[in-house]
Amino acid sequence: MLFLLTSVIQEQTQEIETVDFGCDLCTILVQGVEDYVQDPTNIHAVEEFLQQACDLISPIDFFQWCEQIISKYYEELVQYIIAGYGPQQCCEAIGLC
Numbered sequence: 001m002l003f004l005l006t007s008v009i010q011e012q013t014q015e016i017e018t019v020d021f022g023c024d025l026c027t028i029l030v031q032g033v034e035d036y037v038q039d040p041t042n043i044h045a046v047e048e049f050l051q052q053a054c055d056l057i058s059p060i061d062f063f064q065w066c067e068q069i070i071s072k073y074y075e076e077l078v079q080y081i082i083a084g085y086g087p088q089q090c091c092e093a094i095g096l097c
Contacts, residue, residue, distance in 0.1 A: 023097035025065055029053055030077070030087035041082050050077060069096070 032053060037045045054066035070077070073094045080090040091097040 026091035026096040027087040030090045033081050043082050046078050046081050
């Protein structure tokens with residue numbers, strides 16, 4: 001499962017343009033939660049995924065950006081994800097899109 005997630009994140013991040021980089025990376029992270037966390041209303045599962053997400057893309061140049069997004073918006077991301085916000089809604093709510 002981690003290999004599949006890593007592949008998906010790598011494919012999606014290769015398509016990111018720098019103009020909307022924060023928005024794109026944020027939506028990829030939230031989409032990853034939707035795709036790979038069995039119960040996205042389970043706060044512990046969401047937290048665990050977000051804590052590991054940047055490590056999965058560490059070989060890519062986006063690791064530092066990912067870490068910044070997670071550290072700055074972690075609590076808000078968790079809150080919006082478990083409330084059922086979609087990727088775009090979640091990232092708009094925290095001001096990245």
